[in-house]
Amino acid sequence: MQIVFFGTPQFAIPSLKALIASDNKVLAVVTQVDRRRSRSGHLSPPPVKELAISENIRVLQPEKIKDPVFISELFQLKPDIIVVVAYGKILPPQILKLPHFGCINVHASILPKYRGAAPIQWAIIKGEKETGVTTMLMNEGLDTGDILMQESLEILESDNSETLSKKLSMKGASLLIKTIEGLKSGSLKPVPQHGMPSYAPPLKKEDGRIKWDAKAKDIWNFVRGMYPWPGAFSFLKNERIKIINVKPVDGKSIPGRIENISDKLIIGTGEGLIEILELQPEGKRKMNSKDFIIGRRLKEGDFFDNI
Numbered sequence: 001m002q003i004v005f006f007g008t009p010q011f012a013i014p015s016l017k018a019l020i021a022s023d024n025k026v027l028a029v030v031t032q033v034d035r036r037r038s039r040s041g042h043l044s045p046p047p048v049k050e051l052a053i054s055e056n057i058r059v060l061q062p063e064k065i066k067d068p069v070f071i072s073e074l075f076q077l078k079p080d081i082i083v084v085v086a087y088g089k090i091l092p093p094q095i096l097k098l099p100h101f102g103c104i105n106v107h108a109s110i111l112p113k114y115r116g117a118a119p120i121q122w123a124i125i126k127g128e129k130e131t132g133v134t135t136m137l138m139n140e141g142l143d144t145g146d147i148l149m150q151e152s153l154e155i156l157e158s159d160n161s162e163t164l165s166k167k168l169s170m171k172g173a174s175l176l177i178k179t180i181e182g183l184k185s186g187s188l189k190p191v192p193q194h195g196m197p198s199y200a201p202p203l204k205k206e207d208g209r210i211k212w213d214a215k216a217k218d219i220w221n222f223v224r225g226m227y228p229w230p231g232a233f234s235f236l237k238n239e240r241i242k243i244i245n246v247k248p249v250d251g252k253s254i255p256g257r258i259e260n261i262s263d264k265l266i267i268g269t270g271e272g273l274i275e276i277l278e279l280q281p282e283g284k285r286k287m288n289s290k291d292f293i294i295g296r297r298l299k300e301g302d303f304f305d306n307i
Helices: 012-019 049-056 068-077 119-125 163-187 216-226 289-293
Strands: 002-007 025-030 059-061 081-085 102-108 130-137 148-155 232-236 239-248 259-260 265-268 273-279
Touching: 002 012, 002 068, 012 025, 012 081, 012 163, 025 068, 049 059, 059 068, 059 148, 081 163, 102 163, 102 273, 119 130, 119 163, 119 216, 130 163, 148 163, 148 259, 163 216, 216 239, 216 273, 265 289, 273 289
Parallel strands: 002 025, 002 081, 025 059, 081 102
Antiparallel strands: 102 130, 130 148, 232 239, 239 273, 259 265, 265 273
16 A cells, blocks of 8 residues: 555554555655744754654645645645544545545544544543554545544553554554554445434643542543643642642542642542542643752642642
8 A cells, every 4th residue: 555644642653664664665754843842942843754754755844734735746746645643634625535535534532422622631531441553444524434443442541642642552553553453454344423423622731721620530530631641730828830630539628729748649539539640730840749848938738729
């Protein structure tokens, strides 16, 4: 197969590596433009671009996906198939119709559940016990195309969005190769999606604010789902605190109230308690709760709030 690969973040790397190692040929990689780092101001290339350059693969970075010059370049490549893994933009109809075998997307959920930009985060936030990967024949809808293959994966209590993303990216790479082989041989036929769809909209930085009146278990899922980005946070005495790792514990309290600072940092919720294990004050390093408490004038009865 002659393939053009669309992808941008680290999640797409295993799939691109799998294609490079296969007997398929990657004609070019399409990725988003370099972005400036917020602190240094230096331009930073997407991970997919760095891998492509190291493998001497042509890189295309259109600012606009409908740019006629870019569309013309794609047509000149004459790919048999286009593979899309976390590219970050919706492909227009003229691209979807270009390759003979269509455009294949690797999506990190068991469709039709969690269509959209953040399926891994939302699966954890919603307390799912299982997720997975779908390869899909793309159409003009939002993750509504016919399914090619699916594989499930258990969500462990120790998982957060970072660890689960790594697992799903590897599973997605393996499933992608199986999908392409099935399309080559003609043994794989797309089937329509069935079941009630759910959605995983993109997350913004402000979406990480913790609601302490929620159940402790829901806050635990929320913190896991929000790590590492956009990050769960709250405020303590007007200081923004990033909450990195927590666990639910039994007990009753008032939401947001600090119940214990002697040997553990225990906070009240709408149902149950939350022990904060790891956190990060704004502009400082990550630390455990004991290090956080040292040197701070905290007392039991103080509140985390949402100002």
